[in-house]
Amino acid sequence: MLKWLNLSAVVIVLDQISKWLMMNWLDLHETVAVLPSFNLTLAHNYGAAFSFLASAGGWQRWFFVVLALAISTALIIWLKRLGAYAKLEAASLALILGGAIGNVIDRLIHGYVIDFLDVYYGSYHWPAFNIADSAICVGAVLLIFDSFRSKTEPQ
Numbered sequence: 001m002l003k004w005l006n007l008s009a010v011v012i013v014l015d016q017i018s019k020w021l022m023m024n025w026l027d028l029h030e031t032v033a034v035l036p037s038f039n040l041t042l043a044h045n046y047g048a049a050f051s052f053l054a055s056a057g058g059w060q061r062w063f064f065v066v067l068a069l070a071i072s073t074a075l076i077i078w079l080k081r082l083g084a085y086a087k088l089e090a091a092s093l094a095l096i097l098g099g100a101i102g103n104v105i106d107r108l109i110h111g112y113v114i115d116f117l118d119v120y121y122g123s124y125h126w127p128a129f130n131i132a133d134s135a136i137c138v139g140a141v142l143l144i145f146d147s148f149r150s151k152t153e154p155q
Contacts, residue, residue: 001082004094011098015131016105022116031118039118043128046112068104072097088146095139102132 026032026042033039075097082090106113115128 001079001084001086001090002076004079004090005076005097007091007094008098008101011095011132011135012102012105015099015102015135018131019106019114019116023114026116037120039120040116041118041128043115044110044112045115045128065104065107068100068107072100072104075100088142088149092139092143092146095135095142097139099132099134099136099139102130102135 022040022042026040028042028044031039031041075093079090079093079097082093103113113130113132115130115133117129117131117134119126
């Protein structure tokens with residue numbers, strides 16, 4: 001099932017290209033309205049989800065790199081052990097893996113994760129995110145969905 005690493009690679013490439021484009025187009029915190037309730041806004045996230053530990057003093061950068069690399073290793077091992085019938089599970093893991101590596105690349109190169117997707121309703125803005133974050137969330141939802149399905153291997 002390691003063929004699903006191709007999906008991870010697609011996520012990484014799309015994530016990195018989109019971040020490069022946004023960094024070369026927008027200034028930090030600059031906002032461009034795209035649709036009602038959706039902007040492009042360049043932000044730097046020094047923490048984890050929802051800027052968790054963003055102001056922790058710098059140690060969090062390496063903590064999140066090590067944590068993501070450990071999780072990525074576990075995901076690759078999990079993916080390798082899957083049977084050929086576990087396609088949804090494999091796709092889920094590949095999305096999560098691609099997202100995790102996309103954000104690790106940012107932390108290693110920049111020291112922070114580049115976010116630019118800004119969804120809002122009225123004056124409430126969801127924390128800015130990126131393609132890697134989206135892949136992680138979609139992968140997690142699919143993995144949860146898959147966990148409720150029957151796991152019998154076809155004959």
